[in-house]
Amino acid sequence: MQQFLSELLPNLMRRTPEFWKAICDTLLMEAWAGSICFVIGLIFGIILTVTKPGGIMENRPLYQVLDTIINLFRSIPFIILLTALMPLSRWIMGTAIYVRGVIVPLVFGAAPFFSRQVESALAQTDKGLIEAALSMGSSPLEVIFRVYLRESIAPITRATTITAISLLSLTAMAGAVGAGGLGDFAIRYGHDRNMIDITWVTVILLVLAVSFVQWLGEMFARKNTH
Amino acid sequence: MIELTHVVKNFSSPDKHDASKSIHAVNDVSLKINDGDIFGIIGFSGAGKSTLVRCINLLERPDSGSVKIDGTEMTQLKPKELYAARRKIGMIFQQFNLMPSRTVFDNVAYPLKHMPKLEIQKRVRELLSLVEISDKENSYPSELSGGQKQRVAIARALANDPTILLCDEATSALDPQTTGAILQLLKDLNATLNLTIVVITHEMEVVKNICRKAAVMDHGEIIETGDVFEIFSNPQHQVTKNFVRTTSNLSKIENLLRENSPMVQVKPGEVMARLVYIYADVSDPLISFASREFDLVINIILADVEIVSDIMVGGTVVIFSGDYAKIQQAIEYFKSKNVRVEVLKDAAISE
Ligand SMILES: Nc1ncnc2c1ncn2[C@@H]1O[C@H](COP(=O)(O)OP(=O)(O)O)[C@@H](O)[C@H]1O
Ligand SMILES: [Mg+2]
Numbered sequence: 001m002q003q004f005l006s007e008l009l010p011n012l013m014r015r016t017p018e019f020w021k022a023i024c025d026t027l028l029m030e031a032w033a034g035s036i037c038f039v040i041g042l043i044f045g046i047i048l049t050v051t052k053p054g055g056i057m058e059n060r061p062l063y064q065v066l067d068t069i070i071n072l073f074r075s076i077p078f079i080i081l082l083t084a085l086m087p088l089s090r091w092i093m094g095t096a097i098y099v100r101g102v103i104v105p106l107v108f109g110a111a112p113f114f115s116r117q118v119e120s121a122l123a124q125t126d127k128g129l130i131e132a133a134l135s136m137g138s139s140p141l142e143v144i145f146r147v148y149l150r151e152s153i154a155p156i157t158r159a160t161t162i163t164a165i166s167l168l169s170l171t172a173m174a175g176a177v178g179a180g181g182l183g184d185f186a187i188r189y190g191h192d193r194n195m196i197d198i199t200w201v202t203v204i205l206l207v208l209a210v211s212f213v214q215w216l217g218e219m220f221a222r223k224n225t226h
Numbered sequence: 227m228i229e230l231t232h233v234v235k236n237f238s239s240p241d242k243h244d245a246s247k248s249i250h251a252v253n254d255v256s257l258k259i260n261d262g263d264i265f266g267i268i269g270f271s272g273a274g275k276s277t278l279v280r281c282i283n284l285l286e287r288p289d290s291g292s293v294k295i296d297g298t299e300m301t302q303l304k305p306k307e308l309y310a311a312r313r314k315i316g317m318i319f320q321q322f323n324l325m326p327s328r329t330v331f332d333n334v335a336y337p338l339k340h341m342p343k344l345e346i347q348k349r350v351r352e353l354l355s356l357v358e359i360s361d362k363e364n365s366y367p368s369e370l371s372g373g374q375k376q377r378v379a380i381a382r383a384l385a386n387d388p389t390i391l392l393c394d395e396a397t398s399a400l401d402p403q404t405t406g407a408i409l410q411l412l413k414d415l416n417a418t419l420n421l422t423i424v425v426i427t428h429e430m431e432v433v434k435n436i437c438r439k440a441a442v443m444d445h446g447e448i449i450e451t452g453d454v455f456e457i458f459s460n461p462q463h464q465v466t467k468n469f470v471r472t473t474s475n476l477s478k479i480e481n482l483l484r485e486n487s488p489m490v491q492v493k494p495g496e497v498m499a500r501l502v503y504i505y506a507d508v509s510d511p512l513i514s515f516a517s518r519e520f521d522l523v524i525n526i527i528l529a530d531v532e533i534v535s536d537i538m539v540g541g542t543v544v545i546f547s548g549d550y551a552k553i554q555q556a557i558e559y560f561k562s563k564n565v566r567v568e569v570l571k572d573a574a575i576s577e
Binding site: 131135136138146147150151153224 | 283285305306312313317319322324325327328368382385392
């Protein structure tokens with residue numbers, strides 16, 4: 001087996017420690033940036049939903065500020081965000097390189113996207129359910145947790161899947177500025193040194209990862225649809 | 227007791243720059259609903275019924291006016307007090323509004339979360355058996371029929387022992403048979419729990435079936451209010467008349483008249499009239515008595531008996547023929563006996 005793999009993937013097999021490191025870096029970026037995005041996006045999505053005109057905690061100024069900020073960050077290409085946020089990253093994380101250094105730009109790149117996704121997931125909640133909950137004496141906070149979030153598990157799961165996948169492609173881009181990870185690995189060897197086997201394995205790995213995330217999300221969403 | 231006094235609710239118009247176009251959804255409505263009543267609010271779509279009923283539990287905050295429930299001014303309550311007050315006012319909807327991700331049990335348990343778990347279970351089972359749907363405890367709303375969904379919604383609305391139940395078009399999405407069953411359930415709940423029920427509807431049939439008192443709403447205003455059989459047997463306002471006609475067989479005469487059917491031809495000297503009276507059993511003796519007394523032929527061409535809030539309301543369309551002066555005397559006689567007479571065709575005048 002070892003023999004066979006070495007013949008099929010000569011370049012990769014000579015760099016397995018580096019390859020594992022790249023996988024770990026990608027997973028680390030995905031996990032850290034993903035978790036932070038999830039929390040921030042959920043909070044922003046909820047705030048957008050409840051403060052918008054006609055919402056249960058209507059607040060025009062807050063809505064408009066948040067809405068504008070999100071639009072602003074969504075319109076900036078990620079590769080520019082990466083370099084523009086370096087000072088901020090240095091200030092918050094102490095560095096602008098390695099995995100630690102790209103968490104901040106990754107969050108800025110993906111959280112606005114996820115916030116919008118959450119907003120549109122929550123917008124699918126039947127207004128009648130909100131009304132019924134309020135008529136039963138639920139406070140706005142209860143409506144958020146017991147109706148909006150609870151009834152939107154499936155669409156939020158799908159939004160999470162989409163964001164996780166798009167975050168994966170952002171981590172690959174982040175590799176270009178010295179974050180490491182699979183993207184960086186594939187570019188440095190697969191592209192720069194023309195090691196085709198490394199490109200292929202990376203691609204296959206990423207396709208598998210995306211399919212797995214999609215499958216997991218779909219399973220979970222379906223389990224929560226009645 | 228629910229007391230609305232000079233309640234006003236406007237909505238800003240879609241055209242933000244023209245305040246004059248704001249919608250007067252509820253326009254100076256005052257209304258008293260007594261404990262234990264089944265009170266109907268009827269009106270055409272857009273009349274402001276939903277807005278008005280939502281002012282009762284302050285889902286819609288009135289622009290001005292007072293909303294008192296058992297003496298408590300609802301508009302003055304702090305948020306926490308308002309949430310507590312709403313628990314004592316159940317509400318059900320046309321679209322049922324059950325939470326799709328929760329089972330029947332969990333839907334009914336939704337408003338009970340302050341209770342210990344075992345008590346919740348006991349209370350939910352009690353409620354489900356009250357609305358006769360115990361066997362669906364573990365089903366999801368998507369697995370239920372419309373009538374079953376509304377039963378679950380009623381159970382949920384009653385979870386915290388409210389004294390008031392607001393029904394916003396609660397049967398409008400149901401077929402006539404299911405409507406009947408749900409209305410019967412509401413009637414029973416009114417009797418067994420002494421529940422005050424406010425029924426919003428655009429169907430006279432519903433009001434006729436379960437309400438004792440009703441208000442007719444049009445363009446944000448209450449245009450007529452009183453006992454249902456009064457409204458039914460003696461509608462004052464044109465809108466009310468239209469509603470009454472939608473359910474009465476006697477309204478068919480309008481169609482016949484419009485089509486100029488052979489059934490409704492009157493010969494010179496004849497008068498066709500609609501007679502409406504409360505208590506149908508008085509009808510026949512009255513007509514035959516008048517016929518003998520005034521020496522007239524009174525030909526009944528349509529007859530109808532309605533049961534309105536458990537009171538019989540009868541109506542007939544008749545053609546009087548005979549001496550014209552005697553016909554007028556007979557009409558006066560009917561009026562003196564509390565029969566409402568509406569002359570539909572008078573050959574002496576139309577000729
Ligand atoms: N949230 C709202 N914003 C603006 N206009 C509304 C709103 N709710 C109701 N209206 C308007 O108020 C009027 C009364 O509506 P509604 O109370 O729903 O009537 P009904 O229940 O009798 O059909 C309608 O003209 C409707 O368009
Ligand atoms: Mg309505």
